[in-house]
Amino acid sequence: MSRFKESMGIVSLMLLIVSIAIAITIWFIPLYQLAIYNYDLPERLGLTYDQLMNNYYVLLRYLHFPWVTELNFPDFISSEDGLFHFYEVKRLFYVNYGVLFISGIGTYFYVRFLRKTKRYWVLIKPFFIASLVPPVLLMFLAVAFDQMFVLFHQLFFDNDAWLFNPATDPIINALPEAFFMYCFILFFVLIEGSFIIGYQMSKRKAFKD
Structure with missing residues (x-):
């Protein structure tokens, strides 16, 4: 395999890991349940737990299902800017699923090649380098989440529709x-x-082979 194809295989593998992690995160409903309890949202908003979860499920269905083309919260009004932002988020979710699908195919053929040629050792360095990144980002998250949150939106959105006004978008x-x-x-x-x-797996397989 040429160096370019080797690199593309590693990139596919890393993209697959990232896209799967994103998919798990956005579907991991207990995170929102934790926020409800930690911030006593029912009392603060004058809604029941079931009402909050129902609105959250409405949002999840809109963001994930192509056949759900309109977002209508049962207990919250929405502005045009707010709805447009959720539409942009919906598109980003689809991009992630597209990356997951394409990188999954690339990773399948790449891993099959590694299995046949017993070249698992080529993954040791990429995985080691990649493992150094999340701890740095987590430290930045701990000390400057607000800045990181703003930077994230500036990178992925070319407008300020994400700056919700609670009066017009109480969601x-x-x-x-x-x-x-x-x-x-x-x-x-x-x-x-x-x-x-x-x-760890690439090291074990490399030394075993």
């Missing part, structure tokens, strides 16, 4: 900033765990 009150922090933490933990496991 933002049901999605506290801490909830998104929980999401970032889970994401970084998932990819770090995957990188460490990948590093």
